[in-house]
Amino acid sequence: MRNRLALGVVVLLVLACGRPSGERGGRALIQNKGSDTLVNVAQAWAEAYKEVNPNVGIAVTGGGSGTGISAMINGTVDLANASRKMKDKELEAARANGIEPVEFVVGFDALAVFVHPDNPVEGFTRAQLAEIYGEGGSVEGWDQLGLAIPGCDSNEIVRVSRQNNSGTYVYFQEAVLGKERDFKLGSRDMHGSKDVVDLVENTPCAIGYSGLAYANEHVKMPCVSTSDNGTCVFPSSETAIDGSYPIARPLLMYSAGQPQGIVKVYLDWILSDAAQCIIQDKGYAPVRAVSCG
Amino acid sequence: MFEASDLNERNRRVERLWRLLFLVMTVLLIVPVVVILSVLIHKGGPVLSIDFLFTEPVQGMTAGGIFPALVGTVWLVTVALLASVPIGVAAALYLSEYAPDNWLTRAINLAIINLAGVPSIVHALFGVGAFVLFFRFGTSILAASLTLAIMTLPVVIVATRESLQAVPQAFREACWNMGATRWQTIRRVVLPNSISGILTGVILEVSRTAGETAPIMFTGAAFFLPFLPQSVYDQTMAMSLHLFVISTQVPGVPEALPFGVALVLISMVLAMNAISIAFRMHLRSKKKW
Numbered sequence: 001m002r003n004r005l006a007l008g009v010v011v012l013l014v015l016a017c018g019r020p021s022g023e024r025g026g027r028a029l030i031q032n033k034g035s036d037t038l039v040n041v042a043q044a045w046a047e048a049y050k051e052v053n054p055n056v057g058i059a060v061t062g063g064g065s066g067t068g069i070s071a072m073i074n075g076t077v078d079l080a081n082a083s084r085k086m087k088d089k090e091l092e093a094a095r096a097n098g099i100e101p102v103e104f105v106v107g108f109d110a111l112a113v114f115v116h117p118d119n120p121v122e123g124f125t126r127a128q129l130a131e132i133y134g135e136g137g138s139v140e141g142w143d144q145l146g147l148a149i150p151g152c153d154s155n156e157i158v159r160v161s162r163q164n165n166s167g168t169y170v171y172f173q174e175a176v177l178g179k180e181r182d183f184k185l186g187s188r189d190m191h192g193s194k195d196v197v198d199l200v201e202n203t204p205c206a207i208g209y210s211g212l213a214y215a216n217e218h219v220k221m222p223c224v225s226t227s228d229n230g231t232c233v234f235p236s237s238e239t240a241i242d243g244s245y246p247i248a249r250p251l252l253m254y255s256a257g258q259p260q261g262i263v264k265v266y267l268d269w270i271l272s273d274a275a276q277c278i279i280q281d282k283g284y285a286p287v288r289a290v291s292c293g
Numbered sequence: 294m295f296e297a298s299d300l301n302e303r304n305r306r307v308e309r310l311w312r313l314l315f316l317v318m319t320v321l322l323i324v325p326v327v328v329i330l331s332v333l334i335h336k337g338g339p340v341l342s343i344d345f346l347f348t349e350p351v352q353g354m355t356a357g358g359i360f361p362a363l364v365g366t367v368w369l370v371t372v373a374l375l376a377s378v379p380i381g382v383a384a385a386l387y388l389s390e391y392a393p394d395n396w397l398t399r400a401i402n403l404a405i406i407n408l409a410g411v412p413s414i415v416h417a418l419f420g421v422g423a424f425v426l427f428f429r430f431g432t433s434i435l436a437a438s439l440t441l442a443i444m445t446l447p448v449v450i451v452a453t454r455e456s457l458q459a460v461p462q463a464f465r466e467a468c469w470n471m472g473a474t475r476w477q478t479i480r481r482v483v484l485p486n487s488i489s490g491i492l493t494g495v496i497l498e499v500s501r502t503a504g505e506t507a508p509i510m511f512t513g514a515a516f517f518l519p520f521l522p523q524s525v526y527d528q529t530m531a532m533s534l535h536l537f538v539i540s541t542q543v544p545g546v547p548e549a550l551p552f553g554v555a556l557v558l559i560s561m562v563l564a565m566n567a568i569s570i571a572f573r574m575h576l577r578s579k580k581k582w
Binding site: 029031033036039040042043044046047050057058059060061062063067071074076 | 351352353354425426431432510511514515516517518519520527528538542543
């Protein structure tokens with residue numbers, strides 16, 4: 001029995017030593033794991049990258065930011081996707097394993113608030129938005145905000161929202177209402193960011209939210225401030241990138257150490273216009289303004 | 294003279310009632326199978342084509358085929374079999390042919406039963422800890438297949454042991470009386486007479502392995518990987534995870550696509566089972582008792 005067990009362990013160790021790393025056999029593999037927010041973008045990048053460099057395969061796995069970060073700590077991925085920053089404790093754990101994670105911002109998840117162009121509103125505080133959208137919130141009519149909107153005789157705030165399995169919905173809930181608070185019932189729940197913008201464009205009483213990428217010239221984007229006397233910041237790629245816009249978060253990729261070789265080439269490509277157009281196409285803000293065909 | 298009394302009449306009515314009840318229960322059993330299959334064929338049938346089987350997914354996995362996942366599942370199942378069958382059959386041979394009835398044997402049997410009862414997600418976490426991290430296989434086919442192998446070992450062991458024990462003891466005794474050793478007896482008499490049962494166990498294992506999702510999710514299966522694996526150290530896509538992913542994670546997937554993937558997966562499993570039954574019947578017809 002003992003001999004057989006020992007033999008088994010030896011076989012496993014031999015297999016372990018046989019594990020090749022990096023490039024081999026004409027094709028190399030980059031392991032990319034993490035955030036479910038980013039997974040569809042990561043998938044689209046991997047699919048497009050096949051055309052760019054057919055000799056490099058990108059293995060994309062989801063599971064959540066935590067999954068990707070743990071895999072980074074354990075050294076089983078080349079690139080971890082995260083929609084939050086690594087905590088100090090996680091960085092320490094990675095360093096304890098001899099891994100120095102390097103952070104790259106690959107895009108932004110910035111949510112703009114939309115109203116009809118005739119709406120005279122200048123900006124909202126986050127608390128006002130929470131009172132409009134949140135369960136038990138007191139604001140039901142535009143007059144409560146001191147506004148009278150031409151073409152909106154009913155005074156009712158028509159809330160336009162998203163279906164509840166949308167990432168945009170969840171992020172808006174987290175960033176504006178707070179994790180524990182639900183949405184108020186009775187909103188118009190649309191099945192796409194574009195539908196939200198379309199409805200707000202045609203409804204004077206409406207308010208909606210969506211990824212900045214879906215904005216058009218027929219809707220108004222008021223500024224958002226974190227408190228009554230805070231600066232009111234307009235949504236834009238710049239304010240999302242510098243972090244001053246309150247309903248935006250960076251989308252991150254962590255590499256194990258300074259990226260080298262094929263990983264560096266892939267990351268450079270992700271930050272290129274072609275790949276940034278893909279992330280914009282998926283409804284997120286690119287790291288900088290890009291012009292896409 | 295033997296006219297039915299009232300009592301007999303009543304007994305017979307009760308008897309019919311029970312019989313009917315059991316029949317209804319049995320028929321109910323096949324309802325889910327029939328419903329599942331007909332829904333899958335109805336909704337998934339239209340997307341099936343040679344192209345669907347042999348091309349890779351495109352446009353954010355909302356179109357195209359399933360080839361990398363199909364090949365990945367074949368890899369995972371094959372490597373899992375290569376690992377679990379030799380160990381499982383050897384263990385069953387020991388337990389059935391050699392093991393004395395003592396505390397160690399009883400402990401091993403208990404361990405096998407418990408191993409069979411461990412939830413697959415626990416096996417998955419064990420696989421991450423043992424194969425991905427400790428043995429440093431990384432997320433790879435090897436790690437995923439070994440996890441699957443450990444999970445399915447009890448099936449192989451129990452099926453093998455039962456078919457070994459179905460060989461009449463008299464066969465062995467006759468052989469020993471001719472001066473054969475235990476190994477010679479196993480090699481020439483016991484194994485040939487039990488091979489059909491062993492194969493059934495193995496093929497049942499295959500069909501279970503092909504459908505498992507949890508054990509491979511963390512150990513070797515990828516959300517998206519548009520390349521075929523080249524070695525056991527590669528990650529791979531797999532049918533079961535692909536089905537999960539396109540049903541829940543990817544926006545804008547046409548409704549028929551997940552049903553098509555499910556139909557292919559279930560067809561693979563049913564085909565395996567059919568082969569197993571055919572093989573078993575073929576071998577049984579050669580049996581000498």
